[in-house]
Structures are given as structure tokens and as C-alpha cells.
Amino acid sequence: MPTMLKRLHQILPILLLFLVAPSLQAQLRIEIVGGVARPMPVAVVPFGWEGRTPLPFDVAGLISRDLASSGRFEVLPVADLVQRPTRGVDVDFRAWKMLGVEAVVVGQLLEGTAGGYTIQFQLFDVLRGQQLLGYRLPAQAAGLRLASHRAADMIYEKLTGVPGIFATRIAYVVANQKTGGSGSYRLIVADADGANEQVMVASGEPIMSPAWSPDGRKLAYVSFENRVAEVYIQTLRSGVREKVSARAGVNGSPTWSPDGRQLALTLSRGEGNLDIFTLDLASQVLTRLTDQRSIETEAAWSADGRQIFFTSDRAGGPQIYRVPAQGGSAQRVSFEGSYNARPRVSPDGRRLAVVTNDRGNYRIATIDLERGFTQVLTDGRQDESPSFAPNGETLIYATREAGRGVLAMVSIDGRVRQRIPAAAGDVREPAWSPFRAN
């Protein structure tokens, strides 16, 4: 009987996964609270549709929302469109120029064979009257949303020179806590715009620190489901998961090496003293990187995988240090302010995002690794858990609004901020996925 109970306890989160996943209603919505000095005016004309059924998906609507959410574009309201062409040949450039629009997207949703669709779209430079982009994307009905995000990514990249992140995903934890004890904790994966929330794990005990594998197929995280901290790796598609560290004491803060072969972990090994280790996933070889009496935790790999940045309070308060991933002596990296913690390395490897204490408030800052200076990007009181978008342009982080945790995004220059309120629960620890493999 005890064995059975134990088993049930182990598989319960998986069972819950299937129970909860389809019925989740609370989706995230994006609101822009700031913007660049002069966003580029663009128009996205509603796509043509000649099928016999009602329009299966509003492709232009999603592209419009994606572009607007970046804060870099001012998308003309549909009511203000001077014409509604669906093919490039029908675009009247003079009319759009009169409106001050600099780029126009037109397209059609085409019904294919065997229930499939094709999204056909073109992007035009209004001032030059030139086509910048023309593309056809095939998709099944269930894939129209993702295909539309991909179209938005191409348009974004053409107009800004930076790859778009609309087709990426985010992972985060939602807690519904009851005072004085346990509550419910869910690890969720959603599209970058907050749609399509799917529950990966649900548990009555805390879930923490989700981290994407570099191929975007797995998540490592900490679960207290057995009343101690243990690190798991779960494959998204199958839901299959594996316990990778359940050593005595703390097992925490997993992050993947850029080649996906190792995890950096925080372990206390039952001594009550947290240190950084690397775990080779194939050989299970554990390597100690720090050996201090202070707290060493929150490891993050450099973009080239050679260095590991981490939080340590060996000098008193928490500060950021780095150590060679193969082992060696640690060097201090952060010097401004009394509290710098939870580093994440930008995709280009040139800066860190950290949680910093800014005059009594916990805020998101970046540290320029070449020049050493710190820039505070947010203005909350308890901002935490920054995570870079894979294009390095934006950070997602957790903040508090009306007494509960919500997610927010800030551009790397601090000029564009968005709140992403969820309908229910305390939302925390967002982690931005890598680019999706095609």
C-alpha cells in the first residue's frame, strides 16, 4: 500500500496534466504601456478569403497584434484603411503614402486540398513602391496561428533587420496559494503572445525555475512534489519526464549548457551550503565548480558555453561572479549596488540581465560585460526572473500588480514595456524559449 501510494504520488502530476490541459481559460493579454519615440506606421490589410466556410482564422489580425506588441510599429486601424487590396497588383501606393503609411502587408488565405490552407502574403515599401517580401506558408487548420506568427516574424525581420520572436514560446509557473500552506502550482507553456496555454505539470507542492533546453524540446525545472527539492527534465511533446537530481538537500536552479549536454545545478549535498555543479547528462558525471561557505546559486552559461555566471554572497550581499565551466577560480562581475542576483546571459553574450536592488526596489537591470556599467530597465518594486527573448531585443520578467504576480516585457533599451496580465493566479518565473526549429 505505501508503495502504491508512492507510485501514485509520482505519477499524479502526469495524470493531472491530462485532466487540466484542455480546460485552461485564463490566457495572457498584452498591453503596451510605453513605446519608441516614433514607431513606423504600417498597414496590414485583412486577408482575402474565398472559401465556402466562414474565414477560419484572422491572419491579418494576428500579424497586426504581433507587430504592434513589439512597440516598434504603429499599425493603422482597420477602419482607417483607404483600400483593401489582397494582391500586390491592386496596391495603390499614392493612397497609402497620403496616409503616412510606410509599409503595407496584403495577402490571402487559400483553401488547399485535404483540409489544408496556404497563407500567401506580400510586404511592400510604400515610399519606393517595391515588394520587400512575398511568401506562401502551408498550414493545417490547427497550425494557422503558428503560421501567422511565422509570417509576422518574416515581416518584422525584413523591416527591422532583427529576427522576430512571435513564433516562440514562454514557460512560466502559476501558483494559487492558500495562506499558511500548500496551494496549487502549475508549470505552463504558452505562445509568446500568451495564447495557447498548456499545463506541463500540476502539483500541490511548489514548482520552480523552468529552463528550456537549447533545442526547445525539453524543460528542466525544480519540483517539491516529494516534499524535497528535486530537478526534473520533461519532454514537451510527449510529457515524459525524468528525475535528474534528487541528492540530499537542495537540488535547484537548473540551466542548460548551450550544447544541451550538461546542466548547471545548485546542490547543498546535505551540508546546508549551496554550491554550483555541472552534471553531464549522458555520463551522469557531477563536477563541483564552487566550494564556499557562502550561498552560490543561479548559474547561467555564457553564450559560448565556456563560462558560468552565478550569484554568490561571499562578499556579504549577493553579487554576480563568473567561473570557467571546466572549473577554476571565480571573478566578481557586478560592482554597482548592494544586491545583484539571478544572471541571464544575452544571446550575443555581451550583457547580463540581473535582479538589482535599486534604492530599496528589486528591478531588472542589464550589466554590460565589456564596459561594466549597469542600466536599470524597469520601475517596479519587486521585479524578478528576467529572461531574454532569443533575438536579444526583449526581456520577459515577473512583476507584481495589485498584489499578485504578473508577467511583463521590456525592450533591451528600456523604452518599450508591456504588461501581460493573467486572469487568475500568481504568475512567476517566465522563461523564453529558443527559436523554434522548423
Added chain:
Amino acid sequence: MVRNARQYIAGAVKSMSLRNVFLVLMVVVLAACASKNTREQDELGYGTQAGPVAGAQSSGVGQGDAGAGSAFGDSAAAGPRASALNRTVYFDFDRDSVRAEFREIIAGHGRYLAANPSAAVRLEGHADERGSREYNIGLGERRAQAVRQALLLQGAAASQLTTVSYGEERPAVTGSDEESWALNRRVEIVYAP
């Protein structure tokens, strides 16, 4: 409950120390209290103040004033039947040193564990919500270790003690103010059933 008290008496008598005889008396008194109404409890509670261990002061902890309030120092309240208040040790911001007013609570549990080798506790360390989450796991772990060391000094055996840190993940109270934070920076001493 009566059975627990009997077991406790049996265990205490075996070890034959004066201190334990005193603990036994306190347990009997508390067991009696539990079945009476509040007023009677108060009266009986005053009675215990005559003993060598300083009396039970009503601290402000339960009313959300943990930062300033002093704790129960009644060692008789140690052991598995201690109230939640007498099983919780509060800490200062970003600190893991045990405050003076909690030393007697911990000592009581240490003595209980020494006298009851079959008893075991889980020390659950917690932090307030400020700062990063995994770093707060470190703070909670340090606090649990501080209480563990104090229990070891009182004669508890290492095999009776396990620790876990929940960091800021399981707050005792919700709220983002000094009062709530003070109540959440804690170690809970949880006896194995």
C-alpha cells in the same frame, strides 16, 4: 492525546532527569488545558509561571506582529504537540542568526528530541518574497541549518533532523509589507507523524 502524554511520561521517566520530570508536569498541565475553555486556560497558564522556566508571554506573533513581539519561552510547549507558534522561529531580513527570544523555544525542542530518540523533526526554512527565488532557497536553507545546529547543541541527534528549504515559495501569509515579510522569514519545526 492522553495516550501521547502517557507515552511522553513513560519516555521521560525512563531517562530519569529532573528536567524531564518538570517537562512531564508541564505536559500534564497543558493536556488538561486543552480540554477546558479559554478562560480556564488563562488561569492555568498563570500557574505555570511559578516554575523555573519563564512564563508564557502572549507575543504579538499570532496577531501579525512578529518583528517586534517576543516568543513563548515555555519549554513545556516543545515537542510534537507544541502549538504552531512554539514550533516557529522567526528571522531578521537577510539574516540566519537565531534571535535571542527564540533560543528557549529551540532549546525545548532540543531537549525533547534528546529525551525521545524515536522522535524526528523536519526543519522547513523559508524566506520573504523579496529578491530572487533561488537565492531565497539559499537563505531558507541557511536558516534551517542554523536551527539544526542549535538543536544538535541541545543534544538532538543528527539522525533525528532533516532540513528542507522552500525559499519564498510557501509563504505563511500573503501580503507585501514589513509585517507579512517578518512572518514569512521563518523556520518551522515539523515533527514526523
